[in-house]
Amino acid sequence: MRRLAVTTWGTVQGVGFRPFVYGAATARGLSGWVRNGADAVRLEVQGPDEEIQSFLSALRAPPAAARIERIDVAEIPARESNGFAILHSEDDRAARPTLPADLGICAACAAEIDDPSERRHGYPFTNCTQCGPRFSIVEALPYDRSHTSMKGFPLCQACAREYEAPHDRRFHAQPIACPACGPRLRLISRAGARLASDEQAIDAAVRALLLGDVLALQGLGGFQLLVDASNAAAVATLRERKLREEKPFAVMFPSLEMARQSCLLSTAEEAALGSPAAPILLVRRRTGDAIAEGVAPGNPRLGALLPYTPLHRLLLAAIGRPLVCTSGNLAEEPMCTSEAEALERLGTIADVFLVHDRPIVRPVDDSVARVDADGFRLLRRARGFAPLPLRLPGIGSSCILATGAQLKNTLALARDGEVVVSQHLGDLFSALGARLLERTARDLTRFFAVQPQLVACDLHPDYASTRLAEALAVEWNVPLERVQHHHAHVAACVAEHGIVGPVLGLAWDGAGLGIDGSIWGGEALLVDGAEARRVAHLRPFPLPGGERAMREPARSALGLLHEVLGRDAGRHVDFAPAQLRILLDMLTGGVNCPSTSSMGRLFDAIAALAGVRCRAGYEGQAAMELEFAAVDAGAGAYPFPLRDGEPAVADWEPLVQALLDDRARSVPAAVISARFHAALVDLIEAIAERVAVPRVVLTGGCFQNQRLLESAMQRLRGRGFDAYTPELYPPNDGGLSLGQLYVAACRKELRDVPGHSR
Numbered sequence: 001m002r003r004l005a006v007t008t009w010g011t012v013q014g015v016g017f018r019p020f021v022y023g024a025a026t027a028r029g030l031s032g033w034v035r036n037g038a039d040a041v042r043l044e045v046q047g048p049d050e051e052i053q054s055f056l057s058a059l060r061a062p063p064a065a066a067r068i069e070r071i072d073v074a075e076i077p078a079r080e081s082n083g084f085a086i087l088h089s090e091d092d093r094a095a096r097p098t099l100p101a102d103l104g105i106c107a108a109c110a111a112e113i114d115d116p117s118e119r120r121h122g123y124p125f126t127n128c129t130q131c132g133p134r135f136s137i138v139e140a141l142p143y144d145r146s147h148t149s150m151k152g153f154p155l156c157q158a159c160a161r162e163y164e165a166p167h168d169r170r171f172h173a174q175p176i177a178c179p180a181c182g183p184r185l186r187l188i189s190r191a192g193a194r195l196a197s198d199e200q201a202i203d204a205a206v207r208a209l210l211l212g213d214v215l216a217l218q219g220l221g222g223f224q225l226l227v228d229a230s231n232a233a234a235v236a237t238l239r240e241r242k243l244r245e246e247k248p249f250a251v252m253f254p255s256l257e258m259a260r261q262s263c264l265l266s267t268a269e270e271a272a273l274g275s276p277a278a279p280i281l282l283v284r285r286r287t288g289d290a291i292a293e294g295v296a297p298g299n300p301r302l303g304a305l306l307p308y309t310p311l312h313r314l315l316l317a318a319i320g321r322p323l324v325c326t327s328g329n330l331a332e333e334p335m336c337t338s339e340a341e342a343l344e345r346l347g348t349i350a351d352v353f354l355v356h357d358r359p360i361v362r363p364v365d366d367s368v369a370r371v372d373a374d375g376f377r378l379l380r381r382a383r384g385f386a387p388l389p390l391r392l393p394g395i396g397s398s399c400i401l402a403t404g405a406q407l408k409n410t411l412a413l414a415r416d417g418e419v420v421v422s423q424h425l426g427d428l429f430s431a432l433g434a435r436l437l438e439r440t441a442r443d444l445t446r447f448f449a450v451q452p453q454l455v456a457c458d459l460h461p462d463y464a465s466t467r468l469a470e471a472l473a474v475e476w477n478v479p480l481e482r483v484q485h486h487h488a489h490v491a492a493c494v495a496e497h498g499i500v501g502p503v504l505g506l507a508w509d510g511a512g513l514g515i516d517g518s519i520w521g522g523e524a525l526l527v528d529g530a531e532a533r534r535v536a537h538l539r540p541f542p543l544p545g546g547e548r549a550m551r552e553p554a555r556s557a558l559g560l561l562h563e564v565l566g567r568d569a570g571r572h573v574d575f576a577p578a579q580l581r582i583l584l585d586m587l588t589g590g591v592n593c594p595s596t597s598s599m600g601r602l603f604d605a606i607a608a609l610a611g612v613r614c615r616a617g618y619e620g621q622a623a624m625e626l627e628f629a630a631v632d633a634g635a636g637a638y639p640f641p642l643r644d645g646e647p648a649v650a651d652w653e654p655l656v657q658a659l660l661d662d663r664a665r666s667v668p669a670a671v672i673s674a675r676f677h678a679a680l681v682d683l684i685e686a687i688a689e690r691v692a693v694p695r696v697v698l699t700g701g702c703f704q705n706q707r708l709l710e711s712a713m714q715r716l717r718g719r720g721f722d723a724y725t726p727e728l729y730p731p732n733d734g735g736l737s738l739g740q741l742y743v744a745a746c747r748k749e750l751r752d753v754p755g756h757s758r
C-alpha cells in the first residue's frame, strides 16, 4: 500500500481535470482526494503499487482541453483512507496563471441542444467541463463559479445534481446552466425595448436578418455585428454605418458542409475551424459562391469561422445561411461588452440587439489564424488562446509587465518564469482604446495578484502604450525598460520557440522607431537576448507627408522614385498636377518627408508602381493585393543587391530601374509582383549568407504575406539555415509585448548577476 502527494501544474482548472482525476482514481479502486489550488491542482492517492503506477500514467493523458506542464510526485505515509473525494478549493496561495481560454461548444453539448428530448434543447447557454466560457467570465482565481459572472445564477436542483455527480460531463463545470436556472435571451430595439424572449428572440432575430437588418449580438467575449452575407445591400449598409470601407469581414457558416461550398478547405484547415479555439481562419475562397462581393472586396481569401457558442449555433441553424460576423465596434474602437454600452455605441449601426444577462467580464475578440505550408499560424491572438501561458525558463522569476505597441496592442505579464500575453486589444488611437489598455493592465496584475518589479515598453514616446508604461512605472516606483521595436519583434519569436544563443532576425514591418530616431521597418538584426545589432537594412527613402503615406501608397512610390529620378519621379506616379507639385516641392526641400527603411512602405510603393493600388482603405491593403496579384511567369527576380557596409544596405535602386523598364514594356502587374517577391527571397538569402549565423527568424507584419514567408522559409532551409517564424503569437505588432518583456527580462538578468558584464 502506497500513498502519493501529487501536484499538477499547467492549464488544469476549468477543463474537467478534477472529474478526470476522480474517474481515474475510482476506476482503479484508489482512495484519496483532489483539490483546486490557486496555483496548481493538488491530489493524494492511496492503493496498491500497480494501481498507483497505472494511475500516474493515466494522469499524463488528461482531457483534451487540459495542458499539463509538470507533475510533482512525493511519497507520503499511507493512512486510514476511504473513497475518493473532490475537496473545496483553497484560496491561500498566490494565484498562478492556470486558467484556460474560452472553449468552443463541444460535440456532446451540440448534440444536446439539437435533441428535442433533452432539457437543454434549444438552450443557448449550454456548456460542460469540455466547453463554454472561461476567461471572458472569470473575475478571480481560483476558477470557481463564485468567481465568475455566473455567480448570480444559483443552480437549480437538476443542474446541482449534475454538478455533484462524479461521472457526469458537468461534474464541477463552473458555468453550467439550464433553461430553469441560467441566463435568458432577449431581442431588444435600439431604444432598449423588449421585442421578444428566449426562442422567440432567435426567431425574431432571424426575421430581421432576412430583411437585411444589422443585428448586434451579445456573444461570448463581446458584441458582434451580423448581417446576411449573401445580401449585398445589407453588407453595404454595415460598411457604411461601421465606417469600414473595404477591410474584409469574417463570415460564420452554419456548418462545415456549408463552409465547404464557399471555401476550398484542406484537412488541416477543417480541423482548425472545428477546434475548441474555433478561430477565424483565412482560407481560399471558391469563385461564384453565395457570399456578396462586398464582404471581402477583391480578395481571393475569406475569413471563415464556425459557430462556437450554442447561441451562434442556434441562430445560424435557424437562418441556414452564412452571416457576416464582425466585432461590435465603430471603426477601430474596442468592442462593446455590456448591453448599455452596445445601445449607446452601436445604436447607429445595429437595427436590433440580441442580448442576454450573463455579464461579460472582459472583452475577448475572435482570434484570426491561417494554415500554411508550415502549419497553424495565429495572426490575432484572442479567444481560445488568451490567456494560455508560455513557459520561459530563461527569464528568471521576475514579475514584469510589457505594454506592447500602438497598433494591434496586447500586454504581457511575466511571473515565475511564465508569461501571459493578453487578448488582442486593438489599436490605441481612440480614448476608448487607451482606456481598455490601462484597464487590462490593472486587470492582469490584480487577476494574478502581482506587483511588477519592472515595466517594459516601445521606444516610441507617442504610443499610448508607452505613456501608460511611464505612468505605471512612476505609480509602482519601478524601473522602465524601453525596447526598440524590431528588437522586440525578433525577441518575441526567440521567446516563443525557446531559441538559445544568437539569431539573425529579419523584422520587416510598416514602421517602428529606430535607435537613430528614424522610422525603421526593413531591418536585419543580430539578436542575442538583451543585445541587438543592426546588421543590414533597407536603403532609406523619404515619405512625403509622413504617416499619410500609410493610406496613400502612391506617396511611397513618389518618395522612392524621387531618390533616383529627382523631380522626374512625377512622370511615373499618378497624382493631380497641383498635388504633385506640392509633394515634389516637399521632397526637394526635405519638408515633412521623414526618411524610412520600411519594408511595408516599399511594398506600398511597388503596389502603386505596378498599378495594383494607389490608395489604401486599410493598413496593409496594398501589400496584400500585390501578394494576391502575383503569378509566376518564369521572368525571374528583380536585382536587389546587398551593398557592403556596417550595417549592410539593401539597395532597391536596381530593382526600381528594372521595374520601370518592365512598366515601359507593359509587363503585367502579376509578373511585376512575382519578380518583386522573388527579389525579396533572394535578398533574405543574401543577408543570411552574409551574417552567417545558423538560426534565422522571420517576423514583422510583412511576413503575414504567405507567398513571401513560405518561399523564404523554404529557401533558408534549403541553404542549411534553421528558419523560425512566430506560430502562436502574431508576427505583427500583436506579438510585440512578448518580445519587449523578453528583452527586459534578459537585461534584468544581466544586471542582477553579480560580476556579470558584457
Ligand code: ZN
Pocket (backbone or CB within 6 Å): 105, 106, 107, 108, 109, 110, 127, 128, 129, 130, 131, 132
Ligand atoms: Zn460541452
Ligand code: ZN
Pocket (backbone or CB within 6 Å): 155, 156, 157, 158, 159, 160, 177, 178, 179, 180, 181, 182
Ligand atoms: Zn439548471
Ligand code: FE
Pocket (backbone or CB within 6 Å): 485, 489, 509, 510, 511, 512, 700, 701, 732, 733
Ligand atoms: Fe511592427
